[in-house]
Amino acid sequence: xxxxxxxxxxLGTAPLAAQAPPAVTLDDLKTPPSPAFVLMGIAPTSVxxxxxxxxxxxALLDSVEGNNGNSALPQDLxxxxxxxxxxxRPDLTFDQYDRPGFWQGLRQSLSVSLATKGDDGTAATxxxxxxxxxxxxxxxxxSWMLGKRSQLANDVLAAYRAKVTxxxxxxGPPQPGQPASAGLPAxxxxxxxxxxxxxxxxxxxxxxxxxxxAATTERFPGNDTSHSEVEKxxxxxxxxxxxxxxxxxxxxxxxxxxPTVDFIAVGRYIHDRTATDDRDGIDxxxxxxxxxxxxxxxxxxxQRFNIAEPTHRLTGMVEYKISDNLYLSxxxxxxxxxxxxxxxxxxxxxxxxxxxxxxxxxxxxxxQ
Amino acid sequence: xxxVIQGDTVERDxxxxxxxxxxxxxVGEGQAGASVVWLDNQVIxxxxxxxxxxxxxxxxxxxxxxxxxxxxxxxxxTNRTAVTYILTGGATxxxxxxxxxxxxxxxxxxYAARFPLxxxxxxx
Numbered sequence: 001x002x003x004x005x006x007x008x009x010x011l012g013t014a015p016l017a018a019q020a021p022p023a024v025t026l027d028d029l030k031t032p033p034s035p036a037f038v039l040m041g042i043a044p045t046s047v048x049x050x051x052x053x054x055x056x057x058x059a060l061l062d063s064v065e066g067n068n069g070n071s072a073l074p075q076d077l078x079x080x081x082x083x084x085x086x087x088x089r090p091d092l093t094f095d096q097y098d099r100p101g102f103w104q105g106l107r108q109s110l111s112v113s114l115a116t117k118g119d120d121g122t123a124a125t126x127x128x129x130x131x132x133x134x135x136x137x138x139x140x141x142x143s144w145m146l147g148k149r150s151q152l153a154n155d156v157l158a159a160y161r162a163k164v165t166x167x168x169x170x171x172g173p174p175q176p177g178q179p180a181s182a183g184l185p186a187x188x189x190x191x192x193x194x195x196x197x198x199x200x201x202x203x204x205x206x207x208x209x210x211x212x213x214a215a216t217t218e219r220f221p222g223n224d225t226s227h228s229e230v231e232k233x234x235x236x237x238x239x240x241x242x243x244x245x246x247x248x249x250x251x252x253x254x255x256x257x258x259p260t261v262d263f264i265a266v267g268r269y270i271h272d273r274t275a276t277d278d279r280d281g282i283d284x285x286x287x288x289x290x291x292x293x294x295x296x297x298x299x300x301x302x303q304r305f306n307i308a309e310p311t312h313r314l315t316g317m318v319e320y321k322i323s324d325n326l327y328l329s330x331x332x333x334x335x336x337x338x339x340x341x342x343x344x345x346x347x348x349x350x351x352x353x354x355x356x357x358x359x360x361x362x363x364x365x366x367x368q
Numbered sequence: 369x370x371x372v373i374q375g376d377t378v379e380r381d382x383x384x385x386x387x388x389x390x391x392x393x394x395v396g397e398g399q400a401g402a403s404v405v406w407l408d409n410q411v412i413x414x415x416x417x418x419x420x421x422x423x424x425x426x427x428x429x430x431x432x433x434x435x436x437x438x439x440x441x442x443x444x445x446t447n448r449t450a451v452t453y454i455l456t457g458g459a460t461x462x463x464x465x466x467x468x469x470x471x472x473x474x475x476x477x478x479y480a481a482r483f484p485l486x487x488x489x490x491x492x
Binding site: 082084085088089090091092093094096097098108109157160161164165167168169171172173174175176178179180181182184188189192193195196197199200 | 370372376377379394395396397398399400401402403404406408409411414415416432434435436437438440441442443444445446448450452465467473474475476478479480481482
């Protein structure tokens with residue numbers, strides 16, 4: 001029996017695919033930016049992002065002091081940091097940063113996420129078997145950019161350097177006691193900012209980026225640090241390629257606003273001990289995504305292995321930006337089979353999402 | 369060992385001898401930079417520079433080496449910017465790093481350096 005479900009979520013923040021039945025509901029193909037938070041369902045807006053060792057120390061201290069001596073575990077900690085960038089890197093040139101070797105690429109892109117979620121007591125009231133105690137999550141993510149810079153990126157860099165060189169020559173040699181900006185045009189920031197945007201975007205086009213992430217969560221029953229149980233473990237690998245489509249105007253420093261086309265492949269493994277069955281799903285698939293300023297279209301195929309009855313999902317997705325925080329989204333196609341229900345797996349979901357924060361990437365739900 | 373200065377300007381005398389004086393400029397923190405180098409009022413190098421040969425100390429004495437650099441914050445991992453100026457071939461090696469945070473993503477940070485080139489012992 002097939003199911004046709006049309007859901008209209010007015011001004012809701014709930015993810016659309018949360019309506020879908022699969023036991024493992026990790027629906028965003030992209031590697032999560034903060035894998036530990038994804039596993040734990042922590043909102044990214046509440047995350048501390050220290051950029052110095054001192055700031056990291058203060059964040060940890062705050063979380064320990066916040067538990068009022070009730071537990072040896074820090075409570076409600078959510079920290080994400082990039083260890084390589086906690087220290088100054090005055091010798092790292094742009095070329096070394098943009099074209100690193102494999103290990104250097106991993107070092108400079110590595111980010112670590114760490115979080116704890118205190119027991120708020122709701123689990124005990126909703127189910128006598130629900131786990132209690134502090135939940136600890138840890139994750140890591142890194143990426144590696146493959147291939148040489150595109151001609152587009154080289155053109156943008158050459159134009160930027162020509163622009164800067166002319167500005168500096170016009171300013172003349174530095175004089176004693178003058179500030180570094182002396183002689184530069186009053187609007188030099190406005191003149192150069194478009195080049196920064198264009199450099200960042202052009203470096204992504206025409207290249208493969210391989211992103212890898214892993215995370216695990218552990219429950220500490222009774223907040224006893226001597227005993228813990230692993231709840232979820234997950235690993236992702238997502239090679240992606242953004243097709244080279246923009247052109248560049250060296251006078252303005254801007255890239256043409258053309259729709260981007262991305263291909264994203266995915267491999268992911270999720271071990272979920274809180275699930276009653278199919279605890280070790282492996283997903284392999286890919287997505288082709290076309291995206292303009294207001295409109296995006298994508299098609300996705302994902303095969304799920306290593307469960308009792310292997311299944312696949314084949315869906316098309318559409319998203320239209322109504323305003324900066326309001327998106328109309330639709331998903332159509334066949335979802336994963338769900339052996340726990342008699343219902344079919346035809347997907348036809350339509351929703352209106354209010355997003356307070358970053359733009360969703362067509363589908364943005366987290367693993368619940 | 370580089371001298372690190374939290375700021376965007378530096379001025380130091382540099383003692384030259386008979387050897388060939390070289391300048392190296394490193395724009396760090398993975399940011400995109402470009403520089404212009406003057407000897408007195410004459411531009412002698414510009415762009416994304418590698419090592420620059422200034423010449424033998426004898427013809428440099430009494431002149432002023434001026435350098436301007438702009439570092440553009442294109443690195444999403446940090447807003448720090450840094451420029452290191454290294455002079456070699458004189459009485460000693462001069463190695464100074466200027467560092468300053470970009471006020472926001474995509475901002476440009478200008479730097480300026482002046483190195484009056486003096487004969488060895490002139491400052492004694």
